Amino acid sequence: xxxxxxxxxxxxxxxxxxxxxxxxxxxxxxxxxxxxxxxxxxxxxxxxxxxxxxxxxxxxxxxxxxxxxxxxxxxxxxxxxxxxxxxxxxxxxxxxxxxxxxxxxxxxx
Amino acid sequence: xxxxxxxxxxxxxxxxxxxxxxxxxxxxxxxxxxxxxxxxxxxxxxxxxxxxxxxxxxxxxxxxxxxxxxxxxxxxxxxxxxxxxxxxxxxxxxxxxxxxxxxxxxxxxxxxxx
Numbered sequence: 001x002x003x004x005x006x007x008x009x010x011x012x013x014x015x016x017x018x019x020x021x022x023x024x025x026x027x028x029x030x031x032x033x034x035x036x037x038x039x040x041x042x043x044x045x046x047x048x049x050x051x052x053x054x055x056x057x058x059x060x061x062x063x064x065x066x067x068x069x070x071x072x073x074x075x076x077x078x079x080x081x082x083x084x085x086x087x088x089x090x091x092x093x094x095x096x097x098x099x100x101x102x103x104x105x106x107x108x109x
Numbered sequence: 110x111x112x113x114x115x116x117x118x119x120x121x122x123x124x125x126x127x128x129x130x131x132x133x134x135x136x137x138x139x140x141x142x143x144x145x146x147x148x149x150x151x152x153x154x155x156x157x158x159x160x161x162x163x164x165x166x167x168x169x170x171x172x173x174x175x176x177x178x179x180x181x182x183x184x185x186x187x188x189x190x191x192x193x194x195x196x197x198x199x200x201x202x203x204x205x206x207x208x209x210x211x212x213x214x215x216x217x218x219x220x221x222x223x
């Protein structure tokens with residue numbers, strides 16, 4: 001079993017739909033990261049959070065430390081949101097991030 | 110502003126040939142530097158990280174090595190490539206040497222070993 005599990009692996013939505021991507025982890029963490037990987041391969045950091053909720057534009061990330069679970073929500077999805085979304089957890093000691101395998105999101109017009 | 114560069118963008122190499130991938134960071138000093146590999150259909154895997162010049166930590170034993178000859182330069186090398194070395198290699202940097210800090214990724218190098 002991977003230390004970081006994402007679901008679903010693939011997600012197809014229609015433009016305007018509300019999207020939820022889930023991430024569960026099994027280790028103690030200092031922070032959880034959500035990343036976006038564009039079709040060309042470039043990766044952008046979306047959020048880093050250790051508790052509660054963060055919002056940036058149409059993106060919302062939440063984390064429940066007790067349940068070891070995080071969600072990434074996209075409101076009013078758009079085709080330009082199509083990308084791979086990656087969850088990564090930072091362990092409580094050291095610099096290491098452990099990554100999930102990613103969720104491929106496709107938003108159709 | 111800070112920027113991170115990687116080259117080459119794509120590379121096709123025969124099995125047994127050497128490898129050198131370069132990563133440089135501009136606009137910051139004493140960054141923490143990371144090399145990741147993303148194999149096809151797999152998650153990112155940390156290969157090496159460095160907190161300063163000449164300081165390299167290896168996460169996964171393999172035929173790759175890393176060096177940091179200058180503060181903002183990080184090099185990934187191999188003496189003899191294997192087929193299994195194919196993948197997408199990403200360099201990243203952070204301000205703090207901790208997993209609770211944002212990491213900024215370079216554009217990546219797509220390596221195909223034939």
